[in-house]
Amino acid sequence: MSILVTPNTRVLVQGITGSFGARHTQLSLAYGSQIVAGVTPGKGGQKFENTVPVFDTVTDAAKQTGATVSVIFVPPPFAADAILEAVDADLDLVVCITEGIPVNDMVKVKRAMQGKRTRLIGPNCPGLVTPGEGKDSHGGCRIGIAPGYIHKKGNIGVVSRSGTLTYEAVWQLTCRGVGQSTCVGIGGDPVNGTSHLDIIKMFNEDPETHGIIMIGEIGGSAEEEAAEWIKLHCKKPVAGFIAGATAPPGRRMGHAGAIVSGGKGTAAAKITAFKDAGIGIAETPSVMADTLLKMMK
Numbered sequence: 001m002s003i004l005v006t007p008n009t010r011v012l013v014q015g016i017t018g019s020f021g022a023r024h025t026q027l028s029l030a031y032g033s034q035i036v037a038g039v040t041p042g043k044g045g046q047k048f049e050n051t052v053p054v055f056d057t058v059t060d061a062a063k064q065t066g067a068t069v070s071v072i073f074v075p076p077p078f079a080a081d082a083i084l085e086a087v088d089a090d091l092d093l094v095v096c097i098t099e100g101i102p103v104n105d106m107v108k109v110k111r112a113m114q115g116k117r118t119r120l121i122g123p124n125c126p127g128l129v130t131p132g133e134g135k136d137s138h139g140g141c142r143i144g145i146a147p148g149y150i151h152k153k154g155n156i157g158v159v160s161r162s163g164t165l166t167y168e169a170v171w172q173l174t175c176r177g178v179g180q181s182t183c184v185g186i187g188g189d190p191v192n193g194t195s196h197l198d199i200i201k202m203f204n205e206d207p208e209t210h211g212i213i214m215i216g217e218i219g220g221s222a223e224e225e226a227a228e229w230i231k232l233h234c235k236k237p238v239a240g241f242i243a244g245a246t247a248p249p250g251r252r253m254g255h256a257g258a259i260v261s262g263g264k265g266t267a268a269a270k271i272t273a274f275k276d277a278g279i280g281i282a283e284t285p286s287v288m289a290d291t292l293l294k295m296m297k
Helices: 019-031 058-065 076-088 103-113 163-175 196-205 222-233 267-276 285-296
Strands: 010-014 034-039 052-055 069-072 093-096 119-121 127-130 141-144 153-160 180-185 211-217 238-243
Touching: 010 019, 010 058, 010 076, 019 034, 019 141, 034 058, 052 058, 058 076, 069 076, 069 141, 076 093, 076 103, 153 163, 153 196, 163 180, 163 211, 163 238, 163 285, 180 196, 196 211, 196 222, 211 222, 211 285, 222 238, 222 267, 238 267, 238 285
Parallel strands: 010 034, 010 069, 034 052, 069 093, 093 119, 153 180, 153 211, 211 238
Antiparallel strands: 127 141, 127 180
């Protein structure tokens, strides 16, 4: 089992003909992901790598290929419209990799998505990976920019605001011979689609996920909200790490959402919430996997 995507998930790529989208589409195809269509307006009828058909619209691509998930590699000025096009096509899931989308654009996207069935991950995220059964876990589903080779099929769920810390946690697990069910980078923008809590609930319900690593950072209250739910409802061990403990108040660090303002969103407050919820605290990034594995013994 896994969450959100399986090795059989059919994926379309918005922005497949751009250099960044093309590169990561190639990597996903090499990983074994079912990339069945690309979308670039004005380039319908072409083929990517002589195999993947390119369409002018998401609706056409989904209807003709059965794609249920989109990944977006579209420049920031056009990315919000790209998300809404995928929502209008009634896809199950949209994963937006694009960084630098104006906050006002994302506020409009969130409002337009209310009541719609499509789930958004991102923007400004590395995407997600459900590892497969093959050598180096190839044959799974890689959507986005995560390095596929670091993953191993198994029973640990990983959710993170930080791309690089997602990779670090995954690599630590794999080096210890411990595989992952699904690894989800939700992105660090202040207005995004899917929260820590959304993913934690899915992992809690997934019978093949036996433990969870949750990685947060300063800014906002999403980690505290997840911790409160974990304290009351989560049936599985959770280890956590909060990045940004030494960040000066009022200065944005890395992600657009990683800013402490008005005394809220501090690392100390998040760590206190984690401890209160019984979440194992990784004091440094280097012990994220070990912290969880000790809890699971």
